[in-house]
Amino acid sequence: MNFLFMLLPFLFTIGTPNPSGYDQYPVYTGPDLGLHYTPAASTFRIWSPPATTAQLLLYHSCNDSTAYKTIDMQKGPSGTWYIRLDGDQRGAWYNFRVNIDGHWNHAVPDPYAKAVGTNGQKALVFDPKSTDPAGWTKDKHPARHRPTDAIIYELHIRDASIDPSSGIKYKGRFLGLTEEDTHSPEGLSTGLSHLKEMGVTHIHLLPFFDYSSINESRPDSPQYNWGYDPLNYNAPEGSYSTDAGDGIKRIKELKQMIAAFHRNGLGVIMDVVYNHTSLTEASAFNQLVPGYYYRHTSDGRYSNATACGNETASQRPMMRKFMLESVLYWAKEYHIDGFRFDLMGVHDITTMNEIADALRQVNPGILLYGEGWTAGDSPLPDSLRALKKNVSRLHDIAVFGDELRDGIKGSVFDIHDKGFASGKIDAAESIKFGIAAACPHPQIAYDKVNYSKAPYAWSPDEVIAYCECHDNNTLWDKLALSYPNASEDTRKQMHMLALTIVLTSQGIPFLHAGTEFLRTKKGVENSYNSPDSINAIDWHRKHQYQDVVRYTKSLIHLRKTHPAFRMYTGAQIAEHLRFDQQTPAGVIAYTLNGAAMQDSWEKIWIAFNGSETAQQLQLPAGTWYTGLAMDGATGTHTDSIRLPAHNAVILYKASNNTGSIRSTSSRPR
Ligand code: CA
Numbered sequence: 190m191n192f193l194f195m196l197l198p199f200l201f202t203i204g205t206p207n208p209s210g211y212d213q214y215p216v217y218t219g220p221d222l223g224l225h226y227t228p229a230a231s232t233f234r235i236w237s238p239p240a241t242t243a244q245l246l247l248y249h250s251c252n253d254s255t256a257y258k259t260i261d262m263q264k265g266p267s268g269t270w271y272i273r274l275d276g277d278q279r280g281a282w283y284n285f286r287v288n289i290d291g292h293w294n295h296a297v298p299d300p301y302a303k304a305v306g307t308n309g310q311k312a313l314v315f316d317p318k319s320t321d322p323a324g325w326t327k328d329k330h331p332a333r334h335r336p337t338d339a340i341i342y343e344l345h346i347r348d349a350s351i352d353p354s355s356g357i358k359y360k361g362r363f364l365g366l367t368e369e370d371t372h373s374p375e376g377l378s379t380g381l382s383h384l385k386e387m388g389v390t391h392i393h394l395l396p397f398f399d400y401s402s403i404n405e406s407r408p409d410s411p412q413y414n415w416g417y418d419p420l421n422y423n424a425p426e427g428s429y430s431t432d433a434g435d436g437i438k439r440i441k442e443l444k445q446m447i448a449a450f451h452r453n454g455l456g457v458i459m460d461v462v463y464n465h466t467s468l469t470e471a472s473a474f475n476q477l478v479p480g481y482y483y484r485h486t487s488d489g490r491y492s493n494a495t496a497c498g499n500e501t502a503s504q505r506p507m508m509r510k511f512m513l514e515s516v517l518y519w520a521k522e523y524h525i526d527g528f529r530f531d532l533m534g535v536h537d538i539t540t541m542n543e544i545a546d547a548l549r550q551v552n553p554g555i556l557l558y559g560e561g562w563t564a565g566d567s568p569l570p571d572s573l574r575a576l577k578k579n580v581s582r583l584h585d586i587a588v589f590g591d592e593l594r595d596g597i598k599g600s601v602f603d604i605h606d607k608g609f610a611s612g613k614i615d616a617a618e619s620i621k622f623g624i625a626a627a628c629p630h631p632q633i634a635y636d637k638v639n640y641s642k643a644p645y646a647w648s649p650d651e652v653i654a655y656c657e658c659h660d661n662n663t664l665w666d667k668l669a670l671s672y673p674n675a676s677e678d679t680r681k682q683m684h685m686l687a688l689t690i691v692l693t694s695q696g697i698p699f700l701h702a703g704t705e706f707l708r709t710k711k712g713v714e715n716s717y718n719s720p721d722s723i724n725a726i727d728w729h730r731k732h733q734y735q736d737v738v739r740y741t742k743s744l745i746h747l748r749k750t751h752p753a754f755r756m757y758t759g760a761q762i763a764e765h766l767r768f769d770q771q772t773p774a775g776v777i778a779y780t781l782n783g784a785a786m787q788d789s790w791e792k793i794w795i796a797f798n799g800s801e802t803a804q805q806l807q808l809p810a811g812t813w814y815t816g817l818a819m820d821g822a823t824g825t826h827t828d829s830i831r832l833p834a835h836n837a838v839i840l841y842k843a844s845n846n847t848g849s850i851r852s853t854s855s856r857p858r
Pocket residue numbers: 308309399400401402403405420426427428
């Protein structure tokens with residue numbers, strides 16, 4: 190996320206923040222914050238050290254503004270407040286309020302609420318067992334991979350199905366992604382079946398925790414948001430369910446969607462946004478423990494490293510505990526296969542490492558990555574935060590490699606800037622930096638790399654290789670904006686070259702949904718609240734650009750078939766990846782030592798021509814077979830090869846000279 194949200198006006202004021210006072214608050218280490226339900230009794234515990242009184246409020250409906258019962262809570266240990274209600278309380282809606290210095294704060298659901306009603310205004314007493322769809326106990330994570338075996342596909346739940354061309358019944362809902370064998374009007378697969386067809390391994394879903402911006406009481410009115418505006422961290426978003434007022438249904442339908450992905454061999458990555466809250470003064474955090482969960486500037490204002498009006502304070506014990514318990518809950522209860530941390534550079538390294546260690550106890554194959562940057566300055570020193578440059582101090586949490594992203598297509602901050610794929614020949618060193626997954630490599634001139642002037646990773650599983658995500662213009666739009674004179678055919682070449690670079694680079698490749706059919710957001714750069722007409726995936730394009738779809742599938746299949754593209758140590762990259770020394774300007778060529786990686790291809794030679802003209806390139810000695818060419822050509826080459834402008838080719842030598850047979854092995858089934 191690197192955009193500015195419209196900031197809500199501050200509705201409430203709460204006393205002056207007191208950062209040194211927060212350190213005096215007792216820390217509660219128990220596991221029972223929030224609701225604990227059994228048919229015999231429900232217990233509730235919240236943490237609020239400054240409160241002098243705390244109350245539980247019960248409501249008949251999630252839309253009621255008046256409680257039918259208000260119950261004083263008992264003071265518990267370490268700043269907590271506690272109440273036990275005997276009997277089966279299932280179906281009751283509840284909130285809490287605390288009195289601080291004689292003033293009642295607003296009633297809010299607790300931050301730990303796991304089932305909520307319309308617009309997340311009330312929490313629900315529920316039996317967790319009642320949220321499991323049929324067969325949930327048999328739901329399994331897809332087979333574990335090394336992180337570099339993953340191929341991530343980033344998708345917004347609504348975008349996937351909302352367009353009529355999806356042929357999906359439950360448009361814009363969790364259930365839309367449970368439907369199989371759905372088709373576009375042209376008869377091509379859409380939705381879940383399309384994802385399976387592409388061959389990617391993990392679906393990264395934009396936020397699906399309960400976010401604030403969509404009015405869930407008007408599900409059929411035109412509304413849109415990416416969802417980077419957290420309201421209830423531990424409950425699913427209501428606008429993706431078929432009934433936002435039913436606290437159980439949103440949980441059950443989300444689990445149905447996850448089970449459908451798992452049945453089809455796809456892992457699910459959850460996009461989490463612990464770096465800020467959508468509301469500031471009115472947030473549940475601030476209503477229960479004013480100020481504590483946030484960082485402040487020296488003059489007492491909310492610090493704003495997120496550009497969203499506040500930033501959370503992960504370094505404080507109870508915020509750290511909150512984040513840790515929240516991700517563990519999602520991993521265990523929803524069988525999540527990975528997490529993507531929004532603006533991870535806001536969080537401290539200690540917290541991120543505790544999270545990584547605890548998650549791997551639950552699921553050793555879990556995939557973790559995040560944005561190793563912030564959207565503004567933070568009062569917490571850089572050296573303590575989970576920034577890109579500190580990635581080697583994180584416990585196997587990858588960061589997005591923006592060197593490759595902008596090296597390929599040009600800076601996201603300057604629409605006119607071109608990249609290597611669109612003819613900017615001096616971007617070559619940034620591409621090489623990305624090919625080597627930000628790991629040390631003796632042949633890279635680091636002073637010529639766009640952003641980082643030194644390698645920051647020690648292993649390729651620390652870096653996400655990408656050229657496009659939900660932020661900024663799509664790759665297709667960026668090529669058009671930065672190169673308005675290029676023909677559509679030329680831009681298509683550039684686009685395919687860009688995808689080739691991403692899917693052959695070391696590291697963990699990451700694709701933005703629809704890039705395989707040249708997704709457009711019609712030139713809208715920050716589409717976080719743009720209508721469906723901008724954001725929806727237009728499945729007609731799958732037919733229109735089926736050559737690009739076919740080629741992207743070939744690239745994915747190539748990567749999955751050949752371990753040389755998936756090295757897993759920095760030493761392997763330094764040793765088994767060799768750049769050609771004598772290449773024309775605008776050309777990058779390199780050889781992978783396949784034999785050293787147990788690849789069926791003994792050597793693999795990859796060449797990218799980012800320049801405006803065709804180039805005759807010298808081949809390393811021997812006979813080379815075509816593994817994959819953008820124009821679909823096959824055949825053998827010796828001495829040299831002609832590579833057209835904005836083009837890529839992958840050649841190989843087979844270990845036993847059976848190349849002509851194996852030349853079909855990189856075709857998808
Ligand atoms: Ca919501």
